[in-house]
């Protein structure tokens with residue numbers, strides 16, 4: 083008799099514990115944030131983590147009455163690791179959303195997990211055009227290389243640059259940049275005399291730059307991923323390319339705000355096209371740059387940080403609209419969002435799930451002793467040209 087009562091009480095207690103655990107789960111909105119926090123692309127991880135934490139500090143850690151739980155994981159920029167972590171976050175942690183993705187191969191490796199588990203996946207960094215086509219659950223808040231490359235391909239021939247050599251990192255975004263720059267520049271009457279590709283990891287630019295010097299184009303068009311621009315710029319200067327009258331142009335990845343200020347005079351006058359500069363002239367951006375710096379020892383936010391910050395905005399608003407939902411409902415609430423970002427106006431195209439934003443033409447200038455990408459022209463509301471074919 084006693085034993086039976088004991089068993090009954092235990093059963094009730096276990097049941098109650100189970101229910102309260104389930105309720106605790108239900109009262110959480112979980113974000114699985116996967117970033118390269120170590121290795122050669124750790125600057126991307128650091129920038130995005132800082133931006134995500136800033137967004138949460140400014141907007142609170144509850145949405146629709148649920149506590150937001152951020153689970154940050156380091157994938158060391160290895161695609162098999164990204165995929166395994168994503169699987170664990172979906173199966174064990176039951177996250178509402180996956181986010182981050184510092185490089186194209188990391189996003190592509192994880193796309194099948196999003197599709198199979200119907201988990202929305204917010205790409206905050208990777209920028210190859212085709213990524214959003216790899217899963218109907220992918221939404222992007224970073225940018226695409228075709229978006230960025232066509233801006234400078236329009237600007238260059240109108241500014242005395244007729245012959246160009248392209249130099250890109252040999253993987254998705256580099257190949258997009260090369261292709262879309264070349265197509266538009268040639269259409270505009272320019273000539274691409276050579277197209278060089280360097281390895282993504284540990285590139286030695288010297289032999290490529292020597293080749294460019296011999297070829298004497300008006301300009302070298304460059305795409306290297308965020309973080310790699312300093313090495314390229316240093317070797318560009320050491321080889322005397324600027325002295326030989328070869329200009330440097332590119333997408334804004336090469337004059338990344340994270341490292342621009344330490345590049346020195348060689349960066350002065352470099353013209354690039356991109357969706358974000360830390361010197362973007364708007365009250366919202368000034369507030370963002372200021373708060374970001376205050377929270378991170380004076381660090382300047384780069385375009386990766388903005389992709390992370392806006393990604394959190396898209397997630398929070400979708401979570402609010404669905405009362406902390408998941409799956410297709412959460413995904414649908416991300417589509418079509420329109421808002422003002424530190425970069426300017428942003429629209430998440432409901433058809434493509436890709437970001438639509440302004441592309442700015444910028445020139446590196448010294449202002450109050452610091453180097454900045456100074457925006458001087460705007461191409462409004464640019465959709466990814468990679469989707470129009």
Ligand code: PHB
Pocket residue numbers: 184185186187207208209210254255306307308335
């Ligand atoms: C990418 O791998 O998609 C990527 C990484 C860094 C960039 C741009 C694109 O600056």
